[in-house]
Amino acid sequence: MKHLxxxxxxxxxxxxxxxxxxxILSDEEETGNAKICVYSNANYTExxxxxxxx
Numbered sequence: 001m002k003h004l005x006x007x008x009x010x011x012x013x014x015x016x017x018x019x020x021x022x023x024i025l026s027d028e029e030e031t032g033n034a035k036i037c038v039y040s041n042a043n044y045t046e047x048x049x050x051x052x053x054x
Contacts, residue, residue: 021043022041023039023040023041023046025039033052034049034051034052035050035051036048036049037050
């Protein structure tokens with residue numbers, strides 16, 4: 001029983017990483033006051049706006 005618990009605890013980090021989604025920077029554009037980055041893969045698209053620190 002102790003070996004089973006150790007095995008389950010050892011596998012938990014690997015299972016947590018399986019849920020991560022990798023997005024690739026597919027486009028970026030600089031505007032007057034911000035930088036717009038588009039990250040995407042086959043299923044998702046994420047747009048991030050980065051403004052210079054004030």
